[in-house]
Amino acid sequence: MNRLAQLDHRYVWHPFTQMRDWLRREPIMIVEGRGAVVRDARGREYLDANASIWTNLHGHHHPKIDAAIRRQLGKIAHCSALGLANEPASRLAERLIKAVERGARSAERLQLWAPEPERITGGPGGSADDSQSPIADRQESVAGSQPPIATRRSPIANPQSAVRNPQLVKVFFSDDGSTALEVALKLAYEFAHRTKRTRQPRFLSLQGAYHGDTVGAVSLGHIDLFHRAYAGLLFKSEALMAPYCYRCPFNRAQPERADARDYRKCRWECVGNVEQRFARQRKKGSPYVAFVLEPLIQGAAGMIPQPTGWLRRVAEIARGHDASIIADEVMTGFGRTGQGNAECGTRSAERGTGNVESGPIASQRVLRSSDFGLRTSDLLFACHHEGVQPDFLCLAKGLTGGYLPMAATLTTRAVFDAFLGEYREFKTFFHGHSYTANPLGAAAALASLDLLATLASRRARRRLETALREELQSLWALPNVGDIRQVGLIAGVELVKDWRTREPFDLRERAGIRVCEAMAKRGVLTRSIGNVIVVMPPYCTTPAQVSRMVEALHQACEEVFGRSAA
Numbered sequence: 001m002n003r004l005a006q007l008d009h010r011y012v013w014h015p016f017t018q019m020r021d022w023l024r025r026e027p028i029m030i031v032e033g034r035g036a037v038v039r040d041a042r043g044r045e046y047l048d049a050n051a052s053i054w055t056n057l058h059g060h061h062h063p064k065i066d067a068a069i070r071r072q073l074g075k076i077a078h079c080s081a082l083g084l085a086n087e088p089a090s091r092l093a094e095r096l097i098k099a100v101e102r103g104a105r106s107a108e109r110l111q112l113w114a115p116e117p118e119r120i121t122g123g124p125g126g127s128a129d130d131s132q133s134p135i136a137d138r139q140e141s142v143a144g145s146q147p148p149i150a151t152r153r154s155p156i157a158n159p160q161s162a163v164r165n166p167q168l169v170k171v172f173f174s175d176d177g178s179t180a181l182e183v184a185l186k187l188a189y190e191f192a193h194r195t196k197r198t199r200q201p202r203f204l205s206l207q208g209a210y211h212g213d214t215v216g217a218v219s220l221g222h223i224d225l226f227h228r229a230y231a232g233l234l235f236k237s238e239a240l241m242a243p244y245c246y247r248c249p250f251n252r253a254q255p256e257r258a259d260a261r262d263y264r265k266c267r268w269e270c271v272g273n274v275e276q277r278f279a280r281q282r283k284k285g286s287p288y289v290a291f292v293l294e295p296l297i298q299g300a301a302g303m304i305p306q307p308t309g310w311l312r313r314v315a316e317i318a319r320g321h322d323a324s325i326i327a328d329e330v331m332t333g334f335g336r337t338g339q340g341n342a343e344c345g346t347r348s349a350e351r352g353t354g355n356v357e358s359g360p361i362a363s364q365r366v367l368r369s370s371d372f373g374l375r376t377s378d379l380l381f382a383c384h385h386e387g388v389q390p391d392f393l394c395l396a397k398g399l400t401g402g403y404l405p406m407a408a409t410l411t412t413r414a415v416f417d418a419f420l421g422e423y424r425e426f427k428t429f430f431h432g433h434s435y436t437a438n439p440l441g442a443a444a445a446l447a448s449l450d451l452l453a454t455l456a457s458r459r460a461r462r463r464l465e466t467a468l469r470e471e472l473q474s475l476w477a478l479p480n481v482g483d484i485r486q487v488g489l490i491a492g493v494e495l496v497k498d499w500r501t502r503e504p505f506d507l508r509e510r511a512g513i514r515v516c517e518a519m520a521k522r523g524v525l526t527r528s529i530g531n532v533i534v535v536m537p538p539y540c541t542t543p544a545q546v547s548r549m550v551e552a553l554h555q556a557c558e559e560v561f562g563r564s565a566a
């Protein structure tokens with residue numbers, strides 16, 4: 001065994017890994033990478049088909065990001081953000097706020113959303129005007145006194161929308177996705193205490209949710225396999241039905257060889273469910289203070305995409321019940337959700353098989369940014385695709401282009417203001433990490449944002465999204481492929497015993513793991529989530545490389561399950 005591999009075996013404990021299995025074989029020891037290719041210690045090359053666990057955007061060893069880090073290294077690698085400011089972090093905070101503003105403006109231009117009117121009362125969102133504190137307004141609007149959704153409609157921009165969208169004006173830096181969520185959670189909790197006098201703020205998140213591995217983030221999670229063992233350590237949060245069309249109990253359609261969002265037959269019962277949950281909780285006198293969700297697609301839940309319009313509708317409901325929206329864009333941020341998700345999931349409901357008219361919310365033709373072509377490619381954040389601006393936006397993974405651990409939680413002026421006071425009042429947000437606002441990470445992030453803004457990057461992303469969509473079609477020929485779900489540059493392929501029955505593999509059969517091992521033999525690296533194979537390449541991946549990734553998946557399925565046609 002390679003000397004480095006021996007060291008690993010002797011000393012390293014790997015995350016989310018059964019170490020008994022790990023110790024049975026020589027690990028793939030990565031020593032370098034360039035673009036979408038990584039090379040191991042034995043000189044073998046692999047395509048990085050999960051972008052190094054969903055972090056890498058522009059490829060490995062990118063000259064622009066490398067140079068930015070080197071430049072920063074020539075100045076200083078790290079200094080504390082406790083009591084000091086630093087150059088790249090200050091610039092990055094501005095860039096992030098501006099990027100969100102730009103996305104929001106694009107959505108507004110396309111009439112995808114309605115910004116919050118100035119001095120509207122009752123919402124967790126801040127005022128559009130930096131000089132104006134909405135705190136005083138908020139005092140009149142203690143939970144329970146909110147008017148119903150219809151009467152709270154914003155009069156501007158988009159007559160279709162009842163979503164009141166706040167502006168995000170402040171950035172709190174931390175280290176990774178989990179800590180970005182911890183920050184949002186603590187801020188939302190304390191914000192509810194201070195402004196709504198909520199004694200025990202309650203949080204709602206989605207079934208199958210995964211928001212990280214720190215204890216607060218785990219409390220928001222609902223994956224039994226990961227979370228059950230720690231139940232005693234956690235606070236209680238509630239799980240809301242996720243719109244998992246492929247396995248939705250309300251979907252009356254027989255399986256087809258297509259994305260389940262497109263052939264489903266339902267009446268948007270999942271949205272009705274959301275309305276009921278919020279209403280019930282409010283009736284009990286302890287309304288939810290925040291709804292935590294991944295917009296457009298849930299990642300670790302199994303790449304579960306939301307049908308077009310779901311996000312907008314549930315955001316309207318949450319706002320109507322005065323709950324903050326915490327958008328976890330740790331996976332979806334920075335262009336991952338692309339623009340080409342056109343119309344996925346609207347068809348059946350609007351064909352008349354569903355009955356949205358008599359559903360919980362009036363039927364609307366909900367537009368996604370994908371309806372407007374390349375013009376919208378500056379929508380870097382998934383929530384803007386449906387014109388939703390959250391109160392807390394959590395970013396990590398791709399923030400530094402996949403180079404360094406760094407995260408950011410963006411929030412509103414109202415939340416920020418709730419923590420202002422004289423020192424002796426102790427309203428300070430007592431939270432932070434040693435590496436908060438790390439200058440090297442911030443320098444990498446600035447370079448990554450520069451790259452994302454180039455026409456070349458937009459074109460590459462568009463090309464990649466199309467290539468991925470076209471290549472994935474070949475997998476429908478496999479009887480063990482039940483569903484293929486793509487949102488932009490993210491794809492999940494759900495493996496089943498037989499596509500006609502949707503019968504899942506028992507996790508103990510390790511179907512997903514075995515397929516990934518067979519892909520690795522063919523020079524393609526990815527990880528499964530249970531029975532779902534993830535294909536999420538770096539943006540620099542060429543159509544030919546995408547073709548090799550999907551071909552490896554095809555052949556791996558045939559090796560593991562045998563060669564029969566669907």
Ligand SMILES: Cc1ncc(COP(=O)(O)O)c(C=O)c1O
Nearest residue numbers: 176177178210211212299330331
């Ligand atoms: C949506 C989402 N949120 C949070 C996290 C946690 O991020 P990290 O692993 O950087 O702590 C992840 C990680 O996969 C994620 O996918």
